Amino acid sequence: NAGVTQTPKFQVLKTGQSMTLQCAQDMNHNSMYWYRQDPGMGLRLIYYSASEGTTDKGEVPNGYNVSRLNKREFSLRLESAAPSQTSVYFCASYLSGGTYEQYFGPGTRLTVT
Amino acid sequence: AQRVTQPEKLLSVFKGAPVELKCNYSYSGSPELFWYVQYSRQRLQLLLRHISRESIKGFTADLNKGETSFHLKKPFAQEEDSAMYYCALSPTGVGNMLTFGGGTRLMVKP
Numbered sequence: 182n183a184g185v186t187q188t189p190k191f192q193v194l195k196t197g198q199s200m201t202l203q204c205a206q207d208m209n210h211n212s213m214y215w216y217r218q219d220p221g222m223g224l225r226l227i228y229y230s231a232s233e234g235t236t237d238k239g240e241v242p243n244g245y246n247v248s249r250l251n252k253r254e255f256s257l258r259l260e261s262a263a264p265s266q267t268s269v270y271f272c273a274s275y276l277s278g279g280t281y282e283q284y285f286g287p288g289t290r291l292t293v294t
Numbered sequence: 295a296q297r298v299t300q301p302e303k304l305l306s307v308f309k310g311a312p313v314e315l316k317c318n319y320s321y322s323g324s325p326e327l328f329w330y331v332q333y334s335r336q337r338l339q340l341l342l343r344h345i346s347r348e349s350i351k352g353f354t355a356d357l358n359k360g361e362t363s364f365h366l367k368k369p370f371a372q373e374e375d376s377a378m379y380y381c382a383l384s385p386t387g388v389g390n391m392l393t394f395g396g397g398t399r400l401m402v403k404p
Contacts, residue, residue: 185337212390221303223380223394224338231390271338281326281389282340 183207185286187272193292194262202257202289204272212275213255214239214283215247217268224271230255262293296321298383298395306401307371315366315398317355317381326387327357327364330394332378341366341379343389351375371402 188203206213211232216224216239226239230249244266246258259266272286297320307313319325327344342350344357344364355366364381381395 216394221396223298223300223396224392225394226392229391273338275390277388277390280340281328281343281345281384283389283392285338287337 185272185274185284187270187286187289189289190287191290193294194259195294196263198262199258199260200262200291201259202270202272202291203254204256204286205254206272206274206284207253208274208276208284209252210274210276210279210284211252212277213249214273214275215245215255215257216271216273217241217266218271218288219268227257227270259291262291264293267291267293296325296383296385296393298381298393300379300381300395300398302398303396304399304401306403308403309373310370313366313368313371313375313400313402315379315381315400317364317366317395319362319364319381319383321362321383321385323385324387326384326389327355328382328384328389328392329353329355329364329366330380330382332380334377338380345387371400373402373404376400376402 185206214229215227228247233252270289273283299318329341331341332338382392
């Protein structure tokens with residue numbers, strides 16, 4: 182039981198490049214989330230998926246797109262990376278009616294130059 | 295909209311000293327409050343939540359609705375408590391939607 186996994190762990194992009202961050206969970210959770218973590222600002226929600234087939238914007242969605250590929254996988258895409266998107270990205274999952282806890286992945290550290 | 299404020303970015307104490315990490319929130323309804331912790335090279339994980347009224351690793355937190363605060367306390371800090379602590383609010387009450395504070399880094403010195 183790996184919990185929540187994220188790939189890659191590190192990535193450096195040039196401005197304007199695109200990439201997709203992958204997230205998968207093996208806990209049969211229905212909800213999944215993407216956050217970004219910036220110093221002094223805590224974690225801010227980018228997008229979430231309450232259930233398979235649905236996605237919704239969070240607090241800071243601009244410049245990102247998501248896909249809930251199936252119940253296990255939730256990917257985050259940067260179409261044209263900008264230096265302001267330099268951050269640590271966390272994926273999380275949640276089971277409705279469970280322990281009230283969101284389970285987090287190990288994070289992806291992204292640098293955009 | 296809800297907001298969570300953690301006024302201290304860094305809190306440094308000596309081992310054995312009491313610790314209080316402050317958390318203030320603004321929300322018009324009755325939220326559920328959580329403390330999440332991230333130890334070095336580990337994942338962010340739930341430490342405790344208001345509704346359970348538990349003491350986890352010696353930490354407790356009391357919800358003060360009058361002062362809209364949810365401060366995290368421990369009477370005697372240990373070096374292994376050194377970590378990043380985040381206060382979070384769930385307007386739905388069940389933790390599926392969270393608004394996080396900016397975080398406080400706790401350093402416990404030997």
